[in-house]
Amino acid sequence: MFSVTELAKMLGHSGGAVGNACETLVVQGGAERVGSKPRLYRATPKTAAAAQAAVPPQPTPGPTPPTPRQAPSAPAQASTAPPGGRPQPVTRPNGQQYHPRALAQLPDVEALHKLREAGVAVLLYGPPGTGKTSLIEAAFPDLITVAGDGDTTVGDLIGEYTQDANGGYEFIYGPLVTAMQEGRALLLDDATLISPKVLAALYPAMDGRRQIQVKAHKGETINAADGFYVIAGHNPGVHGAVLTEALASRFSVQIQVGSDYDLAASLNINRTAVRIARHLATSQQAGEVGWVPQLRELIAFQKIADVLGTEAAFANLVGIAPLEDRDVVAEIVTKALGRPVTALALGRQL
Incomplete structure (x- = not known):
């Protein structure tokens, strides 16, 4: 177990930066907080993978660094595409791609x-x-x-x-x-x-x-x-x-x-799920429903479909809707699929 102070001294960074990094690792599962006064952290089974994925920033070759009056410039990966072309995806710190x-x-x-x-x-x-x-x-x-x-x-x-x-x-x-x-x-x-x-x-x-x-x-x-x-x-x-x-x-x-539903479709998310989300977004604007699956839920939908099957993913989509909107969501999903769909639930004992 290490305190923020101990880690800051060993790494040669400010305590604020180290504390923020530790909390980020906790959120990602790469560390565990085991104390609060002082804050103490220890490794988890995911720590080694987090360390392997971490790549130290490389010095940028070329032009003279910015003068002190300039804000830090963005890395090359965050630049836009050539004139007339689409901007390239940008890699986030967690390794995922962001599409501008x-x-x-x-x-x-x-x-x-x-x-x-x-x-x-x-x-x-x-x-x-x-x-x-x-x-x-x-x-x-x-x-x-x-x-x-x-x-x-x-x-x-x-x-x-x-x-x-x-x-x-x-x-x-x-x-x-x-x-x-x-x-x-x-x-x-x-x-x-x-x-x-x-x-x-x-x-x-x-x-x-x-x-x-x-x-x-x-x-x-x-x-x-x-x-x-x-x-x-x-x-x-x-x-x-x-x-x-x-x-x-x-x-x-x-x-x-x-949410950018066109982006969701381009990410190969189930087209029926995207269509349902668009329908719910229109219903929300009309005041008929309060909840709409956003891009995060649609990405999760596809992951669930890949693991448990599309049937379970649609059932889960109904189940994550707030109670006050669940009946409306179930009705829209049922109409889109042509068969009754209820919230994902355990069945009888096997």
Whole structure:
């Protein structure tokens, strides 16, 4: 078991960056958190595979590196296609491919690059599973992510004192400070679930001051390095998600993100499933149903179909719909298939 402090010393990186990396590994199953005061982590059976998949960034040959006044440039893989051609897929940190979509007559990845260079903060909003986080990860390889919820504290953003191996206490910077010091992009995922009082600690870093005071650490002043950039995600309709006027005013560009069903079809997802999703999306716009399977659910549908068969995948599609919408979803699926379909359930004993 290792604390964040121990790992940071061994790796020679900031505690905030190491802590964020550990939490990412926990989410991906590549590590397990076994303590909170201090945070302690240990390996899992997936850790070795995660290590093998990790490729250290290679130095970029060629032109002189950007001057300190420039934001970090995107890697070659994030560039758009030659004029007249389709933009190439961009590889996300988890190895999955992101297929750029149109935004203001540009590939969305390129549009976000330009907005970062101009220092214009962006809020992406839309239902869960539509690809907001995927787009941001594809656009910004230097991304640090904060997974927001109602329990997020100022300490989770800025940092807090953590007990070290010797029984003493050391202040470990949080992801906001790390992003400011290293000039990196910071994603506030589910930002509208975070308490407005907590978010207020972020605002001085986003306005003309571009600095914050860490009151818990002797009132230290942290100035944002060039390249520091904040982007946020918002899921309207999710319980507890509130887009306050103070938060909205910090994000000059607000982009709606919906599922690209044409992309779903091009990914060889079952065409009937895609057609059902389109039908439900039309019904949602008419106020007849509240739930629609997004791209995430359609990708999962195909994986389930490959493992358990198409019949089970359609039954599961009905079963994951909220109770208040399940009958409508079952009716639409039944009509599309020409046979009754109910939620996936266990049968009699074999």
